[in-house]
Amino acid sequence: MSKPLRIGLIGAGMVSRHHLMAWADIPDSARVVAIADPSRENAARRADEFSISKIYADAEAMLAASELDAVDIAAPRQFHAPLVRLAAKRGLSVL
Numbered sequence: 001m002s003k004p005l006r007i008g009l010i011g012a013g014m015v016s017r018h019h020l021m022a023w024a025d026i027p028d029s030a031r032v033v034a035i036a037d038p039s040r041e042n043a044a045r046r047a048d049e050f051s052i053s054k055i056y057a058d059a060e061a062m063l064a065a066s067e068l069d070a071v072d073i074a075a076p077r078q079f080h081a082p083l084v085r086l087a088a089k090r091g092l093s094v095l
Contacts, residue, residue, distance in 0.1 A: 005030040008068040008092075010059045010083055011075035012037035012046045019074045020050045032072070036062040059083055063090055070095065 007023060009016060009032050016035075023032050034054040037043040043055045056062035063071075063086065070093035073083050087094045 004028060005069040006067060007032045008034045008036065008059075008062050008066055008071045009046075009052075010036050010062070010071055010073045012039065012042035013074070013076070016042075016046055016074040017049075019072050020046060023072070024050060030070075034062050034066045034068065037075075059086055063087065063092075068092060 004027065007030050009019060012035055020032060023030055032050065032052050034056060035043050035047055035052050036056040036059045038057060040055065040057065046052065047055050054062070054066060056065065059071075071083075071087045072095045073080055075083060084094050
């Protein structure tokens, strides 16, 4: 059996909870292993709630420090395009 995909979540606001609940339903296929959000409080709350071990202040720091297979963007819409480009430069799949 293959290892679960390592997912980095960008954004820890309201919508992130829905993304994280969906990922939690498929732990054998994928796991969120890192979360990035400028609000340390929001990131820590989601990390505690969903047992995510790594918290970052921004997506660049998370992508530089974490071994990821894909990123899930749950940030506000106006940030999506630059975040997709940032992940794509690293060859990561993006949701």
